[in-house]
Amino acid sequence: MIKSLLLISYEELKRIFQNKAIASVMFVGIFIYFFFYPQPYLHEAIRDVPIAVIDQDNTNYSRELVRQLDANKSININLHIADLQTAKKLIEERKIYGVVLIPYRFQQHILEGKTSPISYYGDASYILIYSNVATAVNTVASNFGAKISISRKIAQGVDPAVATNSVSPFNSQLISLFNPQSGYATYVIPAAFILILYQTLLIGSILCRLFSKNSDFEITFINQQNDAASSALLLLLGKLLTYLMLYLIYFMMYTVFANYWYDLPRLSHLVVSLSFIIPFIFSTALLGKVVSHFVHTVSDVFCLIIPSSMVIFFVTGLSWPKELMPPLFHLIGDIFPAVPAIVGSVKINQMGARFSEFSPQYWHLWILTIIYFGIAFILEKRNIQKAMSANVREEK
Template sequence: MNKFLALVVLEIKSVFADRSILLTMFGGIIMYSILYPLPYSQQVSRDAEIVIIDYDRSSVSRELIRMVNATPDAHIAGQVDSVGDAEALIEQGVIKGFLVIPQHFRRDLLMEKPVTLSLGGDASYFMTYSTITSGILKAGGTLSAQIKVARLTVDTESMLLAKAQWQPASLNLQPVFNQVNGYLDYVVPAVFILILQQTLLIVSGILSASQNERSRAKEQGYWLTASPTLLLLARGLVFLGLYLVFSLYYFGFALDVYGVNRLAAAWDILKLLVPFLLAVVCLGVALGQLYNQAETATQVILFSSMPVLFSSGFIWPISEIPTWLVAISQLFPSTAAIQGLLQLNQMGAEFEVVSNFQIQLLIQAFAYGVLAIILLAYKQRQYRLNMT
């Protein structure tokens, strides 16, 4: 026990003596918690700037323009005379789209002829383009309903009866989990898990790689004489303690600050976070034995961040991802953790529903732990032979 405690102390000293590790852990975790959710602070795209090209210039076209401007989706920045003028403004970045009201718009509506509204926009920002389209559809649908109801009241005595004939069934949409239909509740919790994994892989990789560098320089360190199993347990205990604090900061304080939906009990979150962090630590120690330079850890992990994120199954449905890519993604602890914690913490699932993810993470922790011990023992034997 005394040897193990001494090893834990040495590991703590090694962690806090390395500026790269401290910057990645404390600086990275805190900065990401502030900077990453910032672009999503408005939750959804609103008030996209558009211009109007009104070839009808009637009372009905002006009513449609007022309705479009009244929606939260679009903001009318003005009117132009031609599509060419609108396209020039889009190219300059002044607006995001334009609406073309055709000639004889009012006449055709009153004569019950089909009318086509034309929309153009910068589709490179597909969410903004979709928002503009949604706002125009709402306004167009409202105007169409007004005209139809007004026409029905000519033949009926009751306005209520006319409305009932126009829309006999009403739709009441109520979001169950993401109450504001925003990006924060959807994206941020999952990305927080990925940040915890990637930074933990980096710091454990930096520590192992820096020790490899010192061993190649013939330095006698505790990592060469300690039992590989005890060394892994000590390193795992140190990083687990640190990252449990970071995890509680992310899934407690940070989610509260940004108003993100949180439904799970703290104990249930810990039951999933602990095996997740243990699996990541063991994977990081195993990968660290393959690095010859500390910088390599940062380069490799950062390069893998986007593939790991997009294959985790929350941005794009797993059913639409190639089977071989889904199989590879299961090797990363973040995949099971993201799926489990989103169901548990954002959707209010019972822990029994996500217990399979806990089992998967425990298996990963054991497998990566065995691999890390094997690689640690191999490295120790290799460096001892080089020193003799």
């Protein structure tokens, strides 16, 4: 039995690297994704976003506010313009991403103890840029207002310490847990890498069966066994062994080497990560074997899998919080191994979770493995029985 398993595994490995279609997905694609997918996200934090200023007041206070805005790491004020129409045109041309409007009598209102709100008009089609710049403008404006209020109280004879405490009774400190740079790469790359492993393994598993079906090796093996159940079991287990060996290597490349290469946080032990990813590899490969019984050409594979990847990306919670999704989307997500794998892998590798914290995803993957193994075994057995019956009729 062990010899048969190793022989099947070796044959499947040869097929992966000798067939151009399979190799492009399960080998070439893996390395292309690894090196090129993270490139746009390497500059994690948004810095020096170009914006313009409309300073209608042009006083000491307004100029000081502009200097403080320009000193913020998220903002780069490189234009002073006269009106909003000019700003609108520059935003449409993508020369700037927003404009700060300081109104007339800004300084006069402040000196009179009145509020003088400033306005920020930003391009919200780039939500990350808009959010960062709006937050920076709001922070600078709040600090500027607090300093003016403190100075006014001190001028009225209030003790500086009392004046400071009355304006700012407490200091807030923001600590970014598990994402020290508060960067988008740290957030998206680890999850996207698991999705890439899922997609390449699923497509590769389907293609392997399409190209191995009715091959000389499998026909000879089935005839030697002369039993549909044992043939189906050995073929499934032997191929799973190939995928396990290959994707454990890929997983280490994507979650260990990649973290050092791209300077991403990693808090788990390798053994814990590998033990979690084993049922993910099994369940994904077995799902591919199940799907392969319902597709017949290579184009069918890509037409089916590529659209489903968009659904998976959504239900994982990467683009929108899962807690805000309808229950139906949670049920859809339970079908695909990528969803619990992404959640569990991020918990383990980026958050240093204990077993009790990722056990729901771990057992979820094993349940999917058992279900898909049962379905794949039944379909493979039925297919082999048909082939054996056809051979018997031909011999007669």
